[in-house]
Amino acid sequence: AGQTLAHELGGTSAATFWTGTSFLLANAALVPCIGAVSDIFGRRELLMVSLLFFTVGTVVCCTSHTMTQLLAGRTLQGVGAGGIQTMSYIIVSDIVPLRQRPKYGNFTLLAWGLGAICGPVLGGVITEHTTWRWLFYINFPICCLGLLIVPLTVNLRPEKKRTFAENLAAVDWAGGVLFIASISSFLVGLTWAGIQFPWNSYQTLVPIIVGAVGLLLTVVYEKRVPAFPFLRVSVFNSLSAVLVYICTTVHGFLLFSHLFYIMFYYQSIKAINPTIVAVIMVAVNLVLFPASIVTGLMITRFGSFLWAVWGGLAVTTLGNGLLFLLDRDRSVAATVFILLVSSIGQGLLLSALNVATQTMAKTVDVAYAVTMFMFMRTLGMCLGVALGGTTFQNVLLRALEERKVADALVIAVDAESFVARLHAMQSGPTKDAILESYVKGFHGVFSLLVGLSASCLLASFFMKHHTLDRKLDSEHKLQGRHSPKGDVSA
Known part of the structure; x- marks a missing residue:
């Protein structure tokens, strides 16, 4: 498309x-x-x-x-x-x-x-x-x-009734504008980095630095000034909560990287039609989402989420390690089975991390915990654009230079667009060298994924159990019908 x-x-x-x-x-x-x-x-x-x-x-x-x-x-x-x-x-x-x-x-x-x-x-x-x-x-x-x-x-x-004017006055306009401007600058710089501009260029560094400073100012402002801050720092109320949000960011990184780089692998190394690649990704998703749904049911049944976090990160790390088996000669059927392993782990995490953030938040902060969960996961996806792209390009460039391929820098900088030319090349040493370099680039990304998921697995053992048996208590009530009772039984 x-x-x-x-x-x-x-x-x-x-x-x-x-x-x-x-x-x-x-x-x-x-x-x-x-x-x-x-x-x-x-x-x-x-x-x-x-x-x-x-x-x-x-x-x-x-x-x-x-x-x-x-x-x-x-x-x-x-x-x-x-x-x-x-x-x-x-x-x-x-x-x-x-x-x-x-x-x-x-x-x-x-x-x-x-x-x-x-x-x-x-x-x-x-x-x-x-x-x-x-x-x-x-x-x-x-x-x-x-x-x-x-x-x-x-x-x-x-429950609290306000006039429209009072609602407008209650909105944290200054904090919201400061945050949106800062995070936009930061993320634009990240997505430019290594893809449209070099990491050490002013086009990359200026928006990242300005955005980072703005985000720090936002946190300070939100803690001290507004009566109704949009950013609740209290959602990071314990080491366990901080670790869950870090794992959520990494999970977003992994979700994006798996989607993008696996599809890119099939199109570049295996020369598969994009429609067929889409069918393969459907097969992978047919495992990911059912695994997540079953995990949600089991968390409700047993009243615990830690097992799903540990299991999800362990299986995801194993699946990321198996990605190193993806090369020029691996059959498509074998690669699909390899991808299914990491899909199961991703499915476990999809349900477990969401409920973990809500479980660790105070009742009054649950809505803010949900929004922070969604933000951290999307932030991870944005980081996947920048760090994944930079890793692939750097490893690809080094591999091309080691194999003495002409125009190595041109190929590495525009690796996606070069795929069409690569497939049109006649078989020979040059084409083989470029294909092997692409494989090295993918393996560089897979190394990053293994390191991130393994680090999160180790960190997750410091998370503490929090009970799910908590009474429902929301300031937003159903009107015209009885709200659900706070029954905490499974």
Whole structure:
């Protein structure tokens, strides 16, 4: 789809890269503010606003005639998608007792899983047989259904009644603007690093440094100034909580890296058609999401999440280690079985880390714990763009230079675009050297993944057990019906 978009809208490869990255950055920048604003205005209102953002973004994408318009639409979609997913988890936390949340959270995972399973194949079929605009047209029925159903079914209201003017005054405008500007600068610098500009260039360093300083100022401001801070530092109330959020960030890193670099491996080393690659990734997701759903049910049944964190990180580390078996000669069937191992581990973590953050938070901080969980996972994905790309390029460049390949720097800097030329080359020593160098580049990324997952596994043994048997206590109550009782039994 990316090549089709670039061709029809006159975009460059860099602009095509940003169609995905802009969605991710907008998602990360706005998510931390959502919990606080929904505490003030209400859950239904924020969910509706998120749906509207996503719908408007879809309209902009459908009607785009330039890459700039498409990027604007993808940014709006990113804001909306982040709000929809975050509000879904927050609403579940408002109406379902803690121990039951992993079970009911499976419905959200099921929806996400269906999209992840069907999306790649449908996307390939659509772009191959119709116009790319249908990638966005198909969102309209779902958007319209959501806009109709949410006002009728989401009847949560905050206990504290305020006027609209009082709600506006309660919003932490200064903190929100400072955070959004800072995290946007920081993440833009990270996504540029090693991909569009060198790490040591001012184009990379200035936004990263400015963003980092801004984030530090945000934390200081949030602790001391606003009456209703959007950033609750209290969610990091223990070593266990800090470790869970670190593991969540790494999990996001792993999710993105597995998706991107495995697909890139198939397209570059195995020369497989993108549609077939999408089918392979569907097979992988058919294991990941059921594993996550079963994990949620078992956490509810046994009232503990630590076993899932430990098991998930152990299996993920094993799966990352097995990725070193991916080379030029490995059969596609064998590579799929290798990928299934890490998918099981990822599935365990998908449910376990979410419930862990809520379990370790104070009751009044649960909505903020949910938003921080979503932010950290998305932050990890953004880091995967930067650190994964830099690792691959550096290892690839070194391998090309060792094999005395001409134009090594040109190939390493634009490794994705070079794949088409690579496949068109006649068999011989030069092509073999480049392919072997690509394999080395992938193995460099896999080394990073093993190190991160193994470090998190060791750190997870310092996490302490927290009971899930906690009474439901939310400031947002169901209206016109009885709210769920705080029964904590399985």
